Amino acid sequence: MTAHASGPAGATEAPLVVARVGVVGLGLIGGSVARTLVAAGVDVVASDPDATTRAAARDAGVRTVGSAAEVLTERPDVLVLAPPLAALPAVLDELAAALPRLVADGGPVPVLTDVGSVKAPVRAAVDAAGLGARYVGAHPMAGTEESGFGASRADLLPGCAWAVTVGPTTSPDHLLPVLALVTGPLGGVARVVDDATHDAAVALVSHVPHVLATELLNLATAAPARALALGLAAGSFRDGTRVARTDPRRTQAMVDGNADAVVGTLRDAAAHLGALADALDAGDAAAVTAFFDAADPVRTALADGVSAGTSPSATVRLDEPGWQDRLTALGAAGALVTRIGREAVVVAR
Amino acid sequence: MTAHASGPAGATEAPLVVARVGVVGLGLIGGSVARTLVAAGVDVVASDPDATTRAAARDAGVRTVGSAAEVLTERPDVLVLAPPLAALPAVLDELAAALPRLVADGGPVPVLTDVGSVKAPVRAAVDAAGLGARYVGAHPMAGTEESGFGASRADLLPGCAWAVTVGPTTSPDHLLPVLALVTGPLGGVARVVDDATHDAAVALVSHVPHVLATELLNLATAAPARALALGLAAGSFRDGTRVARTDPRRTQAMVDGNADAVVGTLRDAAAHLGALADALDAGDAAAVTAFFDAADPVRTALADGVSAGTSPSATVRLDEPGWQDRLTALGAAGALVTRIGREAVVVAR
Numbered sequence: 001m002t003a004h005a006s007g008p009a010g011a012t013e014a015p016l017v018v019a020r021v022g023v024v025g026l027g028l029i030g031g032s033v034a035r036t037l038v039a040a041g042v043d044v045v046a047s048d049p050d051a052t053t054r055a056a057a058r059d060a061g062v063r064t065v066g067s068a069a070e071v072l073t074e075r076p077d078v079l080v081l082a083p084p085l086a087a088l089p090a091v092l093d094e095l096a097a098a099l100p101r102l103v104a105d106g107g108p109v110p111v112l113t114d115v116g117s118v119k120a121p122v123r124a125a126v127d128a129a130g131l132g133a134r135y136v137g138a139h140p141m142a143g144t145e146e147s148g149f150g151a152s153r154a155d156l157l158p159g160c161a162w163a164v165t166v167g168p169t170t171s172p173d174h175l176l177p178v179l180a181l182v183t184g185p186l187g188g189v190a191r192v193v194d195d196a197t198h199d200a201a202v203a204l205v206s207h208v209p210h211v212l213a214t215e216l217l218n219l220a221t222a223a224p225a226r227a228l229a230l231g232l233a234a235g236s237f238r239d240g241t242r243v244a245r246t247d248p249r250r251t252q253a254m255v256d257g258n259a260d261a262v263v264g265t266l267r268d269a270a271a272h273l274g275a276l277a278d279a280l281d282a283g284d285a286a287a288v289t290a291f292f293d294a295a296d297p298v299r300t301a302l303a304d305g306v307s308a309g310t311s312p313s314a315t316v317r318l319d320e321p322g323w324q325d326r327l328t329a330l331g332a333a334g335a336l337v338t339r340i341g342r343e344a345v346v347v348a349r
Numbered sequence: 350m351t352a353h354a355s356g357p358a359g360a361t362e363a364p365l366v367v368a369r370v371g372v373v374g375l376g377l378i379g380g381s382v383a384r385t386l387v388a389a390g391v392d393v394v395a396s397d398p399d400a401t402t403r404a405a406a407r408d409a410g411v412r413t414v415g416s417a418a419e420v421l422t423e424r425p426d427v428l429v430l431a432p433p434l435a436a437l438p439a440v441l442d443e444l445a446a447a448l449p450r451l452v453a454d455g456g457p458v459p460v461l462t463d464v465g466s467v468k469a470p471v472r473a474a475v476d477a478a479g480l481g482a483r484y485v486g487a488h489p490m491a492g493t494e495e496s497g498f499g500a501s502r503a504d505l506l507p508g509c510a511w512a513v514t515v516g517p518t519t520s521p522d523h524l525l526p527v528l529a530l531v532t533g534p535l536g537g538v539a540r541v542v543d544d545a546t547h548d549a550a551v552a553l554v555s556h557v558p559h560v561l562a563t564e565l566l567n568l569a570t571a572a573p574a575r576a577l578a579l580g581l582a583a584g585s586f587r588d589g590t591r592v593a594r595t596d597p598r599r600t601q602a603m604v605d606g607n608a609d610a611v612v613g614t615l616r617d618a619a620a621h622l623g624a625l626a627d628a629l630d631a632g633d634a635a636a637v638t639a640f641f642d643a644a645d646p647v648r649t650a651l652a653d654g655v656s657a658g659t660s661p662s663a664t665v666r667l668d669e670p671g672w673q674d675r676l677t678a679l680g681a682a683g684a685l686v687t688r689i690g691r692e693a694v695v696v697a698r
Contacts, residue, residue: 217644227683234490248641292597295566334576
């Protein structure tokens with residue numbers, strides 16, 4: 001199932017190779033991108049505003065420069081934006097200011113991508129800086145409870161599920177290098193989707209789980225018998241609160257950054273929990289049973305070790321108008337990129 | 350901190366020994382109780398309505414008889430009720446019918462205890478059968494996603510946190526053997542609490558976490574991009590849904606059995622999630638921050654590896670009226686039983 005950077009069946013063109021990658025921001029994910037690529041023999045040039053972080057990165061074999069603009073000037077095939085979300089606008093302004101000189105000098109101009117956990121706000125920031133035409137979003141579903149370059153590892157990303165996001169006018173010339181990077185030296189699997197679908201999906205599987213974990217911890221904190229409750233807490237509480245136990249600021253930043261998608265899902269959750277309380281109060285066994293059975297299709301699919309839903313294999317030709325919609329519809333149905341070439345992307349379950 | 354069956358400091362009386370234990374119902378917990386006690390050299394006599402289960406128990410070195418009444422007739426020091434909650438009334442009726450003969454014949458009559466995850470409904474059932482005077486509740490915070498004797502293990506219970514529940518008229522003669530059993534051969538630590546406090550605490554740390562895990566799975570099931578969401582699901586979703594992935598009937602039975610305590614906590618959760626959605630919608634950063642910071646005292650305590658709250662060491666003399674209230678107030682504050690004797694129970698953090 002691993003995608004590789006060669007053409008679709010029958011294509012004779014040269015494989016897509018990403019030879020040089022820029023990384024701006026060497027935190028947990030940016031640092032792990034840099035380490036993984038260095039280990040894979042890719043030429044990496046990286047920057048971070050913190051001198052200690054740059055020194056640590058050099059010790060790990062990562063070539064560093066002093067600024068995001070200098071990374072751009074090195075003309076990497078792909079430049080990976082990995083600063084904290086709050087620092088992104090300043091980084092984008094710096095890149096936008098340096099870009100005209102690069103264009104005027106001629107030669108290849110880097111594709112921009114990122115690793116942020118929300119995609120619509122990042123695209124909005126990139127558009128606001130006038131860089132939207134060469135941007136393709138990316139988000140690896142990876143993370144630990146730690147942060148910073150010190151927590152980054154070369155084995156965090158390989159095997160990881162990535163979402164790669166495109167808009168209605170994304171060029172194949174920008175999508176393909178990002179897919180080649182993600183499914184090649186970074187060792188990931190990729191689904192191509194639109195930003196809104198991505199943000200709704202991660203609200204469901206990441207941000208709302210973080211909120212519910214926080215709420216469980218809040219309920220215990222407010223309980224009269226809090227000491228007893230925590231003393232009796234076993235597996236379900238430990239698992240259910242794990243992601244809420246560290247750094248509430250980081251959790252809050254994730255949730256704030258995807259507020260639009262999170263709010264709707266939280267309102268759904270509040271309504272469902274209230275309805276379950278009503279059903280338990282009223283002794284409405286059918287309604288209670290319906291709540292506990294609602295996930296049966298997913299429960300069965302997860303127990304079988306496969307993701308739920310089906311999606312056929314398909315080849316999407318990138319020279320046909322509307323390919324972005326066809327590719328993102330397949331990605332929303334769970335289809336993974338299995339093969340990429342200059343003319344087409346092949347996806348399959 | 351491990352409690353042991355000797356007198357309080359200065360006492361000279363003989364240690365409390367539980368030589369024979371009856372187990373009625375050989376599921377996951379009943380089976381694990383039997384296996385642990387057999388391994389500890391305690392004389393165990395057990396029953397289960399299923400002949401295959403009895404045969405498996407005999408293969409594991411557990412002496413079995415044909416019925417709950419026969420277990421009672423063997424006059425164990427403590428009889429552990431471990432049937433499914435739905436089967437409990439019939440078991441209690443059988444024991445109540447057999448008890449008069451035992452009393453008439455003279456000699457010791459067993460103390461009754463149980464291992465159920467809710468305590469008020471069990472005490473109500475025991476009272477309804479006329480057996481309340483000799484009942485002390487018990488609940489080990491242990492479980493796996495499996496069930497049945499086949500999943501039981503001798504290493505499931507040792508080290509486990511138990512709640513032991515008493516009422517206002519519980520006799521020391523009934524509490525002490527149960528504490529001796531739990532903190533002795535079963536290898537657990539015990540907090541003595543009242544039924545309502547226990548049921549509220551396990552709603553918080555077990556039943557509501559199971560409901561929230563189920564709701565996360567339900568939200569993903571209902572999502573348009575369900576296949577994408579499940580494909581992107583990483584640690585927070587996996588951890589947050591783990592206990593909802595197996596046997597919704599068992600989860601439902603737990604929640605139904607503790608509906609009174611669960612309903613209030615669910616209504617609190619629904620209100621908090623709705624308020625957070627409102628705050629995110631309104632851009633009310635202070636309210637959002639307050640939500641994410643509310644658990645900070647518990648977060649700090651958990652990070653330090655200690656349970657939150659404080660409770661002083663104390664000796665509760667069992668010959669002074671009102672000892673039950675004093676002991677359960679300490680248990681609600683998290684105090685663990687550290688020493689038991691015929692005259693007193695010592696607790697400490």
